[in-house]
Amino acid sequence: MRIILFTGKGGVGKTTTAAATALKCAKQGLKTLVVSTDPAHSLSDALNVELKPEPTPVTENLWGQEFDVYYSMKKHWDSMRQLMLTIFKWRGVDNVVAEELSVLPGMEEASAFLWIEKYYRTNAYDVLIIDSAPTGETLTLLTLPQVMQSWLTKAFPGQKFAIKTVGKILRRTKGIPLDKGYEELQALFGKLATVQEIMVNPEVCSIRIVANPERMVIQEAKRAYTYLQLYGYNVDGIIVNRILPEEVGTAGSVFEKYVKSQGHYLQEIDESFQPLPIFKVKHQGQEVFGLELLDAIGDTIYQDKNPAEIFHKENPxxxxxxxxxxxxxxxxxxxxxxxxxxxxxxxxxxxxxxxxxxxxxxxxxxxxxxxxxxxxxxxxxxxxxxxx
Ligand SMILES: Nc1ncnc2c1ncn2[C@@H]1O[C@H](COP(=O)(O)OP(=O)(O)OP(=O)(O)O)[C@@H](O)[C@H]1O
Ligand SMILES: [Mg+2]
The missing domain is CATH 2.60.40.790 (Immunoglobulin-like)
Structure with missing residues (x-):
């Protein structure tokens, strides 16, 4: 199974390009699932199909899914949730708050990782496309094992330990039922480590950074690029979306300055990210939703290339x-x-x-x-x- 994750600053077009890529993969006959890990889902809107927290058919060869942490925890990992609840209650946090706390920072990401692990293990699809939240949260997703440590520190304030030692600490802590929940917690740590291994394997996972020809967006894209490489993820392309056509920037027009600066930014992107392939997508002159418009975006990005290809592999x-x-x-x-x-x-x-x-x-x-x-x-x- 190939995994392709789209990241970038808020609003740049991650959902649009992820959905377009998924559709293009499906059209090539690849069994494709596109998932959204952003709790503020907009994948349903982009595809114009109501998606559920389980894979939902969209069109031939294409399924969509919007992850929901509460749903995922309850359905698939309830005993772990119970364990977290028990720990917090034991620490004197009252019920309602404990219920909220069992969806700790990082839990969204963890449940996303568990789905990814499941799909990978069962080779359920040829391609898994991930439409992620804006850059910051995606980096959280990708540095999850570190994040998990922060939960444990919350559950056991004042104790310093690494994930490896959690078992021992839980065993030493009296008053917590260390049955199934604990086993699940251990299995969870194992699975998360496995997913991270999968995700840093360049043969399996590619990250594509989406940007616009704008200053702040480019700065964030560069930062993300540095971090992704630092953590060992393979970035195999940059998609520059919403480029205004030159003709709207004629002298005296409202967009004259924008189109001019856009030219400089496009050059900066070329230089900053080379030798990464850079895919350019024009502003479509309208909002992009529904399969037809996504199809056009997919064609613009990949032309006659296979979108599931690994476009670049290097650790620079x-x-x-x-x-x-x-x-x-x-x-x-x-x-x-x-x-x-x-x-x-x-x-x-x-x-x-x-x-x-x-x-x-x-x-x-x-x-x-x-x-x-x-x-x-x-x-x-x-x-x-x-x-x-
Ligand atoms: N090439 C394009 N031309 C015109 N409109 C576009 C283009 N790409 C995306 N859009 C529009 O821009 C808006 C934001 O796009 P999208 O939701 O894909 O961004 P995002 O990066 O996923 O945002 P968020 O960070 O909120 O998840 C949407 O209304 C979408 O229809
Ligand atoms: Mg989005």
Whole structure:
């Protein structure tokens, strides 16, 4: 089973492009399921079909599903929910609040992961397309094992432990029924780890970042790209959506400035993300919903390519520890042999070439670390940061 996840800033067109990709896969004869992990679902609206929290038929070869954490927990993982409830009640949290707390931060993501695990294990579909929430939450989804630790810290305040040791702590804690719920909790940790392994396997999972030719959107896309690579996920393409056609930007028109700046941003996107393939989608001049319009978007993105293909596979980013330093290596093909200067502002690296400035983002831990030196060789920039 192939997994393709769409992420990007709020409102850029994740749901639209995910649904269009799913439809295109289905039309190629691939058995396809498109799921929405964003609790503020709009996949039903995009497909113009009422979706349920279980796979719902949309058209030939295509199913859609809007995950619902309460539904998922109750139907499939109720004993685990009961365990969480018991723990919270035992800690003196009253019933109603405990019911809410059993949907802790990260629980949405965990239940999404469990569905993914189930589909992958049973090879239920040829392609699973994930329409995710805006970037921040998607990163939460993808760093789930870390997030789970935060639940446990909430359940057992004042105790520091890693996921591995949770079993021991629960066993030591008197007064909690450690029966089926506990077993499920353990199975859950196992499954989550498995899903993460699946999702970082570039042969299985591709992440596609959706953006618009706008400043803030691009900044967020670059940050997301850095993080996704840091966590080992394979980004195999960028979709630049809602590009205004040049002709609406004629001199004196309302969109003149927008279309002009859009040109600069498109160039910035080309440079910042190369050698990733960049797919461009024009503004359709109307809202996009329903299979017909999605079909047109799918054709624009992929043309005669297979949307389930792996469009790019490379890890252009890595972090190593070397004694008192972290060395971050980043592949930046656009610099080529040109002279450049590099400055670091917080988590941002600013590269100046011929009076042109380009920025890259380092992982946030680099924010307060001093840059000792940098080198550039064979398109690889190596930045040496002194540990704090
Ligand atoms: N190429 C396009 N041309 C015109 N309208 C578009 C295009 N792509 C998306 N839209 C419209 O933009 C709006 C937002 O798109 P969409 O819901 O896909 O974004 P999103 O990234 O999923 O948003 P959210 O972050 O809220 O989930 C929708 O009304 C959609 O119809
Ligand atoms: Mg959406």
């Amino acid at each position: 980013f890595n972090v190593k520890e070397e004694g008192d330093y972290y060395v971050i290596s980043i592949r930046i093909p656009f610099i080529k042999d040109q002279e450049f200067t590099l400055e670091k502002y917080g988590d941002e690296l600013s590269i100046s070439i011929n009076n042109q400035r380009r920025s890259l983002f380092l992982p946030r831990f680099a924010n307060y670390l001093e840059m000792e030196s940098y080198t550039f060789e064979d398109s690889w920039l190596k930045v040496k940061l002194k540990k704090g």
